[in-house]
Amino acid sequence: MSRLVRVIFVLAVLCVCGHAAEDQFFRMNADIEKLIAPYIEKARATFPAVKKKYIAGDYVREKRVLDVQINLVDKDGTKEMVFVFVTQCLGNRFQGIVTNEIELLKEYKKGDTVSFTQDQVKNWVVVDSQGNEEGNYVGKAIEAFDSGIVGVFFEGVFRKGKFEFKYQDAKSAKYQNSIDGIVSQETIAELAKQLKALFEKKRREGQKFEEGKPFFTYGIYDFRTGEIKP
Structure with missing residues (x-):
């Protein structure tokens, strides 16, 4: 896909x-x-x-x-x-x-x-x-469970040479986040860690990121198997 x-x-x-x-x-x-x-x-x-x-x-x-x-x-x-x-x-x-x-x-x-x-x-x-x-x-x-996979959304920011990712729950997101309360904090933290590694790799490969400017991204969580990936 x-x-x-x-x-x-x-x-x-x-x-x-x-x-x-x-x-x-x-x-x-x-x-x-x-x-x-x-x-x-x-x-x-x-x-x-x-x-x-x-x-x-x-x-x-x-x-x-x-x-x-x-x-x-x-x-x-x-x-x-x-x-x-x-x-x-x-x-x-x-x-x-x-x-x-x-x-x-x-x-x-x-x-x-x-x-x-x-x-x-x-x-x-x-x-x-x-x-x-x-x-x-x-x-x-x-x-x-019926769909199999769900998106876990984050706000990212590049600041002082480092990436930070914050989970976007329904209260802070500009859209309705339908996974609030059903994906564990451990899963969210692990996805944030993997996204950080992914974007650090993109930066090393030459992609530019504006200092302090927020951007949005997501990771994938397979609700049936527990597999996660950025």
């Missing part, structure tokens, strides 16, 4: 909204369930802070909304993970509206009002009017 084609492919993957993962949950198998288990735990561990901001009205002031994912279950035991737009929180009890089409369940449909408890939350996502997301660790992990 050429560098140009790879760039286009990676950018296409990263521009997909996290909610696109919602239509994949009904097709989960043992491998996917194993894959998302740590991200469910991460979502649960970070949800109390999200709940606190929701109750304080922060998301209303920021013009953002909170969706969570929970399992809904029919009387016959059929289970499906769905997105729910949170409309109310009273202690550990919540109420919300199902926001995605139902694929397996017969007793629920999109638009239904459902009640659930905090321990049922498996994923959360806060979204603004432009579709920019915070959270959605489970959805991002499934998308990354």
